[in-house]
Amino acid sequence: MSVLSPFIASRDKSVMKKTRTKKSRQTPTISGKRALIPVRALDFVMYNTKDIRKTRAFYQKLFGFKRGEEWTDWWSEFHTAPLTFCLNGTAHERHPEWDWSGAACVALAVDDVPAAIAKCRKRAFPPRPLAPNGKIMQRTLVKDALNATAPLDAILLQGWVRTRRDAKAFSFIELNDGSCLKGLQIIVDAALPDYAQVARVNTGASIEVSGKLVESKGGGQKWEVVAEKFTVLGEADATYPLQKKGHTMEFLREIAHLRPRSNLFGAVFRVRSRLAYAIHQFFQEKGFYYVHTPIVTASDAEGAGDMFRVTTLDLANPPKTEQGDIDHAKDFFGKKTFLTVSGQLEAEIFACALSNVYTFGPTFRAENSHTSRHASEFWMIEPEVAFCDLNGDMELAEEFVKYLIRDIRAHCAGDLEFFAKFVDKELLPRLDFVLDKPFVRCSYTEAVEILIKSGKTWEHPVAWGDNLQSEHERYLTEEHFKCPVTVYNYPRAIKAFYMRQTDGCAEGRETVAAMDLLVPGIGEIIGGSQREERLDKLRAGMALHHLEEKNYWWYLDLRRYGTVPHAGFGLGFERMLMFVTGVANIRDVIPFARTPGTAEF
RNA sequence: UGCCCGGUAGCUCAGUGGCAGAGCAGGUGACUGUUAAUCACUUGGUCGUAGGUUCAAUCCCUACCCGGGCAGCCA
Numbered sequence: 001m002s003v004l005s006p007f008i009a010s011r012d013k014s015v016m017k018k019t020r021t022k023k024s025r026q027t028p029t030i031s032g033k034r035a036l037i038p039v040r041a042l043d044f045v046m047y048n049t050k051d052i053r054k055t056r057a058f059y060q061k062l063f064g065f066k067r068g069e070e071w072t073d074w075w076s077e078f079h080t081a082p083l084t085f086c087l088n089g090t091a092h093e094r095h096p097e098w099d100w101s102g103a104a105c106v107a108l109a110v111d112d113v114p115a116a117i118a119k120c121r122k123r124a125f126p127p128r129p130l131a132p133n134g135k136i137m138q139r140t141l142v143k144d145a146l147n148a149t150a151p152l153d154a155i156l157l158q159g160w161v162r163t164r165r166d167a168k169a170f171s172f173i174e175l176n177d178g179s180c181l182k183g184l185q186i187i188v189d190a191a192l193p194d195y196a197q198v199a200r201v202n203t204g205a206s207i208e209v210s211g212k213l214v215e216s217k218g219g220g221q222k223w224e225v226v227a228e229k230f231t232v233l234g235e236a237d238a239t240y241p242l243q244k245k246g247h248t249m250e251f252l253r254e255i256a257h258l259r260p261r262s263n264l265f266g267a268v269f270r271v272r273s274r275l276a277y278a279i280h281q282f283f284q285e286k287g288f289y290y291v292h293t294p295i296v297t298a299s300d301a302e303g304a305g306d307m308f309r310v311t312t313l314d315l316a317n318p319p320k321t322e323q324g325d326i327d328h329a330k331d332f333f334g335k336k337t338f339l340t341v342s343g344q345l346e347a348e349i350f351a352c353a354l355s356n357v358y359t360f361g362p363t364f365r366a367e368n369s370h371t372s373r374h375a376s377e378f379w380m381i382e383p384e385v386a387f388c389d390l391n392g393d394m395e396l397a398e399e400f401v402k403y404l405i406r407d408i409r410a411h412c413a414g415d416l417e418f419f420a421k422f423v424d425k426e427l428l429p430r431l432d433f434v435l436d437k438p439f440v441r442c443s444y445t446e447a448v449e450i451l452i453k454s455g456k457t458w459e460h461p462v463a464w465g466d467n468l469q470s471e472h473e474r475y476l477t478e479e480h481f482k483c484p485v486t487v488y489n490y491p492r493a494i495k496a497f498y499m500r501q502t503d504g505c506a507e508g509r510e511t512v513a514a515m516d517l518l519v520p521g522i523g524e525i526i527g528g529s530q531r532e533e534r535l536d537k538l539r540a541g542m543a544l545h546h547l548e549e550k551n552y553w554w555y556l557d558l559r560r561y562g563t564v565p566h567a568g569f570g571l572g573f574e575r576m577l578m579f580v581t582g583v584a585n586i587r588d589v590i591p592f593a594r595t596p597g598t599a600e601f
Numbered sequence: 602u603g604c605c606c607g608g609u610a611g612c613u614c615a616g617u618g619g620c621a622g623a624g625c626a627g628g629u630g631a632c633u634g635u636u637a638a639u640c641a642c643u644u645g646g647u648c649g650u651a652g653g654u655u656c657a658a659u660c661c662c663u664a665c666c667c668g669g670g671c672a673g674c675c676a
Contacts, residue, residue, distance in 0.1 A: 165635045172635050185636080203626085218634045238627045243612060244637045245625050250668060251612070306674085342676095367674055368602060380676060459672085470672070516676095527676060572676030585669090586676095597667090 137210060143179035145213060148223055152213035155225060157184065158233070160261060161205045163244050164198070171198045175207065175225075178266055181414050185216065185224040194230035203244060204236030204261070249588050256592050256601050264422065267415035268589055271408060272577055278407035279360060279381055279573075282400060288356040288383060293343030295362065298335050299551065306366040307338035308376075339364035344382050344568060345498075345555055348531060351384035351566050352558050358383040360573075368596050372585040373522060373575060377594040384568035390500075390513040390530040393567035394486050397517055397526050398439045400571070401484070405431050408580050416581075424582025430520065431580070439484045442476070444468075444511065447487050450480055464509070465491050470523060477518040488515040497545040498555075499529040500565075501537050515569070522579050528569020535559040 137156040145155060159177030166172075169190050176183040186209050188198050201207060211228040218224075241255050242262055252259040259265040280290065296310050312332040313319065319330040328336045343359040350357045359382045366376065383396065409416065409431060420427045442450070451462040451472050460469040468476075468487065477485045489502055492510040499512035517526035532538040538559055542549060549556060577589040587593040592601040 163637070165633090165638055167633055167635060167638095170634085172638090174636080187634085216634090218636075220636050239611070240626095241611070243626050245612070246637080247612065254668090363676080365675070369674065370602085370670090371672085371674090372670080374675070378676070524676065570676055575676055 141179035142175065142177045142182070142184045145184055145225070146180065146182055146223060148213055151215060154210065155213045156208070156210045157186075157225060158208045159206070161201050161203055161207060161236075163203055164201055166198075171195075171201075173198070173201060173207070173209075175209065176261075176266075178260070178270075180270075181263060181267055181418055182221075185218075185221055186211075186227055186230075187224055188227045188230050192227060192230065194227070197230055197232045200232050200235050202236050202238070202240065204240035204242060205232055206234040206236075207232055249585060253587055253593070260591070263418065265588070267412075267418050268577075268581055268583060269591060271412045271415050271581055272589060272591075274411050275404060275408060275573070275577055275580065276360070278404050278411075281407070282403045283356075283358045283383065286356065288358045289350070289354045291343070291347055291350045291354075291357045291359050293340070293346040293359045293361065295340050296333070296337050297340045298333065298337050299345060307341055308364050308366045310337040310339060341365055342380070342382065342570065344384065344570065347382050347384040347568060348555070348558060348566065351386045351568065352562070352564060355386045356383075370596065372587075373578070375574065375586050375590060375593055375595055378586070378590070379573035381571045381573060382568060384566060386564050386566045388530070388567045389565055390488060390515060390567055393528050393530060393569060394439075394441060394488065394515055394517075397486070397515070397528060397569050397571075398484075401439075401517070401519075401526070401576070402435055404576060405435055405580060409435075419582045424584075427582040434484055434519075437483055439486055439517070440481045441486045441488065442481075444487055444490045445509075447472075447476060451475065454480070465493065467494050473516075473518045473523050477523075478520045482520070484517060484519045486515050486517050488513070490514040490516075492541075492544075495529070497541040497547055498531050498538070499541075500532045501541070513567075517569075519579055521584075522575055525575045525579060526569050526571050528567065530565065530567040533559060533563045533565050535563065 137154055139158050140155050142157065142159060145157065157175060157177070159175045162174040162176050162183050164171055164173050171188045171190075173186040173188060174183040175186050188195060188209075208231045209225060209227045209229070212226045213223055214226055216222060216224040240258075241251075242258055247262070249264075252262060252265065260269055283290070310332075313326070313330070319327040321327045328334075331337070341363055343361060343363070347357055347359050359380075361379065362377055363380045364377050365374070367374065383400075385392065385396065388396075416428065416431075445464065447468065448462055448464050451458070451468075454475065456475065458469070459471060460466075462472060473487075476487070477483065489511040492499075492501060492512045495512050495514045499514045502511045502513055505511055512532075513530035515526075515528050516524050517528075519525050532541055535556065538556065539549065542552065574586050574589050578584070578586060581589065583589050587595060
């Protein structure tokens with residue numbers, strides 16, 4: 001077969017009309033010696049281009065064919081080779097088997113029409129199954145199929161095989177498409193013409209099945225699908241790492257590209273998605289505005305851990321000043337820059353304009369932490385509220401945490417049951433307990449007294465003025481109160497410069513309006529404070545922490561012009577997710593975790 | 602970063618100073634409306650890497666790498 005000449009659909013109104021019919025979108029059609037060959041969205045460029053020479057130039061550039069080469073040459077290559085190319089900066093892979101459905105059309109004049117059509121048919125995915133009424137079937141998600149209220153004569157499912165069990169006259173296939181935890185059982189009768197394909201199906205293969213949704217004859221599930229058409233889309237051989245047997249979390253972490261297909265991680269990431277949604281919903285319902293704070297920042301001393309440097313300087317040969325130091329003025333931003341550890345200072349700016357705001361985005365800590373609850377890259381939610389004091393802040397934090405738990409309880413019930421069964425038996429009672437009870441509020445000073453009176457021997461001794469250690473926080477929330485605890489009013493010296501000094505403190509017992517929300521099992525999940533709104537006190541705080549005012553001129557301006565009391569907090573998104581799912585390691589609630597020494601995927 | 606534990610088949614793990622083991626997965630066959638199906642047979646290994654001790658090291662010692670736990674730092 002050879003293609004004689006290109007024919008752009010838009011140049012011929014009659015052809016253009018045909019391209020818009022549904023039928024022509026599915027299969028090539030013939031009109032005299034002209035074949036209508038459906039192509040995918042990319043080719044819409046051709047379809048819409050008025051000037052054929054521009055189109056040629058576009059494809060010349062795209063495929064690198066030279067002027068004078070026959071159109072035929074590159075066109076045929078276009079249709080035979082899987083191509084990778086770049087359009088509008090996006091890399092696409094041209095799969096050799098295209099799904100023609102929904103495609104635009106380009107008309108070609110060919111000398112051997114049947115051969116051209118045969119070629120196209122071969123390249124396209126098998127045609128979408130037709131329902132009894134002749135319409136193309138739409139895919140049904142497993143989640144929706146399982147919720148069916150009546151049998152269905154025609155259903156189309158696509159997904160991945162979890163397990164196959166062969167019987168004498170048919171096979172059972174458990175299909176999962178990630179839409180929910182549960183899979184759907186597929187029955188493939190050995191008499192079916194497609195049955196030969198079942199032998200190619202192992203755990204992990206991707207398949208497409210159409211057939212009838214019927215009530216299951218066996219126990220264990222309400223619905224099952226009796227296949228009428230069965231297609232293997234992608235095989236998975238014996239090297240597929242996910243087996244039917246349970247895997248350790250550590251092993252699954254090493255195959256982060258496949259672990260979302262496991263029950264546990266599918267559930268974790270569905271809940272993660274819902275939790276993110278619930279966070280926005282909570283704040284939006286309360287009239288908070290969402291602020292995007294910068295990820296690259298020049299503020300390097302917020303007292304929240306070590307920061308990652310951001311630079312375009314040649315590290316092997318950096319520009320130097322006359323004194324021999326690295327000349328940061330020559331760097332991309334003209335100064336030293338870092339990845340942010342918090343959006344709080346910027347959020348304060350917006351709170352002092354829009355009143356109620358929140359941020360929700362990634363933050364970065366270059367701490368060399370090797371624990372189950374620290375990551376180098378994590379997401380944080382930071383509400384900031386104008387005209388709000390510490391009490392209002394604590395109330396908001398409590399309401400927020402309870403709202404999120406209630407939302408996940410209501411919308412992720414199936415996934416939570418799975419966690420309760422396999423991850424943390426106490427999960428559901430604990431979540432309900434948290435919902436029922438008001439959080440305990442306890443001042444730092446009271447907490448220190450409780451710890452001293454406990455009679456426990458501490459690895460780290462308790463003394464007023466020292467930070468509460470992990471063991472102390474755990475004792476308070478897990479043993480003493482057995483409930484989430486908000487500890488507030490911490491010693492001034494151990495907290496950040498921007499926290500509001502408490503009025504009327506005794507000499508040597510100065511505190512600031514800080515609060516930490518501690519929850520059983522995880523420890524600190526929220527840290528927040530009322531911000532110092534008085535210019536003179538803020539400057540004193542900066543002096544105490546040895547910070548240079550010139551680096552915070554804009555922050556100080558907020559106190560110079562129309563200052564207001566305001567407060568906010570930071571909630572670690574992943575820590576909340578750990579609390580809600582019972583998953584013990586932060587690396588297992590992040591799709592692709594970044595921790596010291598690990599940035600795979 | 603400190604302390605502790607671990608690294609043996611694709612996965613989960615036993616094991617011993619003297620020929621390397623099981624279950625699951627894979628393969629073959631049987632059986633079966635099955636539910637991580639079952640039964641029989643079977644393929645599969647530089648015992649993390651590099652040194653050292655020893656007649657002999659997967660095992661004992663040292664260093665390093667990787668993973669996990671706890672602590673610090675924090676959310």
